[in-house]
Amino acid sequence: MRPPSPTPSPTAPPQEVPETFGPDAFRVLAREVLRLEIADERLEPLRSLVNGLNAELAPMTLVDLDGVEPDVAFGLDPEGWPR
C-alpha cells in the first residue's frame, strides 16, 4: 500500500515527484509538531514516502467537489437512544 518507490530504477520513465515537504520543513513538522521520536537517518525515507503519498493524492484536486459530502458511515440509531 505504499506510494511508488522514491528511487525508481534507471529503466523507469522519468518521474518528477513534487516535493510537498523539503528537508527542513519536514524535520520541523516531524520533530516539533508531530513530536516523532525517530532517528535522523530514518527521517529521509519517511520524507520520501510522505512526498510520494502527497503526489499520489494530486488527482483529487482536479475534481469539483462542490456540494459533495464525505461518504462516512454515520447514522443515529433510528430507534433512539436507550432510556
Place this chain on the structure above:
Amino acid sequence: MIDLTQTNAREVARRVNAGEWKAVEVARSALGRIEVHDDRLRAFITVTAEQALADAEAVDRAVEAGRSFPMAGVPLAVKDGFWTEGVRTTNGSNALLDFVPGADAEAVARLRKAGCLLVGKTLMHEYAYGFTSQNPHFGDARNPWDPSRVPGGSTGGGAVALAAGMALAAVGGDTGGSVRQPSALCGVVGLKVTYGRVSRHGGIPLSWSMDTVGPMARTAEDAALMLSVMAGADPKDPATLPAPALPDPIAADGSGDLRGLRIGVPTGFFFDLAGPEVAASVRDAVEVVRGLGATIVEVPFPGPELARAAHRAIIFAEAAAAHESTARTPANGLSDEVRNLLLAGLFLTGKQYLDGQRVRRVVIDQYRELWRSFDVLATPTSPIVATPIGEQEAEAAGQKRPLVQLYLDHTLPFNLTGQPALSVPCGFSSSGLPIGLQLVGRPWDEATLLRVGAAYQAATHWTDRVPPGLDGAGS
C-alpha cells in the same frame, strides 16, 4: 491419508456428515501436509495441531451422536490478523508477538461452530500493509507454483495453504486486494465481500471504512459455502446491520446457464496494462462465459488514478489513527517499513482525508451509473503473474512500473466503492504461473458473482491443477 488437493470443502463435509470419513482423519491429512511442506512454503506463523485434532474429535463425537454441520471436518486456516481464542495473533509482526485473544473473531467463531477445524494462523504481510507477504519477522511466504516468487498478499499464507492442500478453507482480509490478489497469484478462489456483509469483529483494523473479511477456497462453491456461514448481522459490527439476506443456497448446484446476464468488459487500463498471456486468458474466460449464455458488453471504464488517490488518502489516515501508539513506540518489534507507512498517515491533513471520502462518493456515483449497462464486470485480477521475491517493479505495457500499482490498481477501486469482487483461476502462463479472473458486482450481489464463478469453473477445470510436487496424499 486423504489427498486434500483432490477434494474440496463441500465433499469433506458431506463425507464426514455421512460417516464415510472421520474429521480426525481429515485433520491428520492437513497437518501431515503442513509438516512436509511448510518449512519450504511458509504458509503458517502458528500451527495449531492440538487444537485441530481436538476440534476434529468434537465433530466426530457430534456426528456419531446424530448431528451434522455445514462444514464438518473442513481444515481451516486463518490469517494471523484475526483473533483466535487462546492462540496468539501477531498480525504478522513481532510488535504483537505476545497477543493472545480471549475470543475468536466473529467470522472465525461462525466457521468453527459450523464444523471447521482450525489448523493454524497464516503468514501475512506485516500489519496487512503490503501485497507480497515478504515478512521480516516470520520469513517470506512462497508461491507453491514457483517458490522463488511471491504468493501475493497480504493474505499470502492463506492462498499458499489452499494451493498446497494444507487447508480447504481460509479466512482473509481485503482492504485493497488482499484476498483477491494472492488468490489470483496462487490459483485459488477468493471473495472480497460487500462492505458490511461479514462482521469485522476480531479483525485487527487497517482501514475501518474499507476493511472486509472474506472467504478463500479451492472452488467457487466452497467460497459460497463459507460465505453462507460467515455472513449475517452481528451487533458487534454495526456495518453488518443493514445487510440484506443472501439467497439460500447462494449458488445453486449445477446451474451453468448464464442467459440473461450481462458481462461488462472494460476498455482501457484493465487490459492495457495486462501482460499478453494474462489478457488472452481473461478474454478467453469471457468467451467461455459468453458460451454459457451471457451477453458481453464492452464498457469504457475510467482509469484508476482517482480511485487510487482517494484510497490512499483514506487508508493512510485510518491506519495511522488505528495504530498511532504502536507506530510511535520505539523498538517494539515493528519493522521500519511498516512503521514508516503508519507514521506517513500522520502527515495528512484532515481536509485530505475528508476529500478522500468526498471523492469516494464521486467514484461510487460514477460506477453506479456504469453498472446500469451490465451486471458483472470482468477484468484481470492482476495484470501480471507472480513476481520474484524481492522485486519492487515489473514491466507492463513497455514500462517499468511499481508493483504497488500493478498489483493493486485492479482491485482497490472496489474497496473504495464497497462492491463485492471474486477472483477465480482462469489459466496459466507459459511458465506455469496462475492467472486470475476478477468478477465485480453490485453491492450485496455476491450470489451472482459466485454463480458465474461456479459456472465458469465447471466449464474449464482450471481449479483441478495442483502445483508441481504437491500432488498425492503423502507428498
